[in-house]
Amino acid sequence: MVDVIDNRYLSILRTHISDERLAHSLRVAHTASEMAVHFKIDPEHAILAGLLHDIAKQETPVTMTERGIIGSIETRKTYDDFKSIWHQYAGADYVAHYFPDIPQSVLSAIQSHTTGSPNMNLMDQIIYLADAVEPGRTYRSREDLYRLSFENIDLACFGALALSMSTLITSQRTIHPQSVEAYNFYLRKVGAGNAKVVARILHL
Numbered sequence: 001m002v003d004v005i006d007n008r009y010l011s012i013l014r015t016h017i018s019d020e021r022l023a024h025s026l027r028v029a030h031t032a033s034e035m036a037v038h039f040k041i042d043p044e045h046a047i048l049a050g051l052l053h054d055i056a057k058q059e060t061p062v063t064m065t066e067r068g069i070i071g072s073i074e075t076r077k078t079y080d081d082f083k084s085i086w087h088q089y090a091g092a093d094y095v096a097h098y099f100p101d102i103p104q105s106v107l108s109a110i111q112s113h114t115t116g117s118p119n120m121n122l123m124d125q126i127i128y129l130a131d132a133v134e135p136g137r138t139y140r141s142r143e144d145l146y147r148l149s150f151e152n153i154d155l156a157c158f159g160a161l162a163l164s165m166s167t168l169i170t171s172q173r174t175i176h177p178q179s180v181e182a183y184n185f186y187l188r189k190v191g192a193g194n195a196k197v198v199a200r201i202l203h204l
Helices: 007-014 019-039 043-052 061-066 073-081 086-098 104-110 122-133 142-151 153-170 177-190 192-201
Strands: none
Touching: 007 019, 007 043, 019 043, 019 122, 019 142, 043 104, 043 122, 061 073, 061 086, 073 086, 086 104, 104 122, 122 142, 122 153, 142 153, 142 192, 153 177, 153 192, 177 192
């Protein structure tokens, strides 16, 4: 898969993220390409979104400004309140800055890859799930969620959101409103009966 990636993307990433984070991003890109082929959407866009999704993971509003990237006030406020997820918003700003010709579908997927969002399109869902189920993840239900992602992507999104919410609640961490909205949306979409089935599959 690396053979089909334009070196300009890898060059920028190597100056922004660690080798470990780059390895994760390559795994996400590979997993996203598998899903894209399965669901018959553009695998090249999925690879790009997976590769670039964490480009701002190690940045702050200060380093963004130093690089000449002016994010929105809302993005900066997210850093103050939710440091662990702000990179999804900043990442879209980064990618648009360095690669102004990037497809909007890639930016959209980056912008919801951590929290999810209500009514995600297929590319958004693929990147959200690929980040959650790439083979470097070691949580108990990873393989179950990976399989479910190919069988029923809406159920898989609900499952990933439920796992995330459970983890955040157990660790007593604040939950971003977009995550709550996404969870509620997919719970309503899949229905209570299916949600219970997913909870059993994922050992929730």
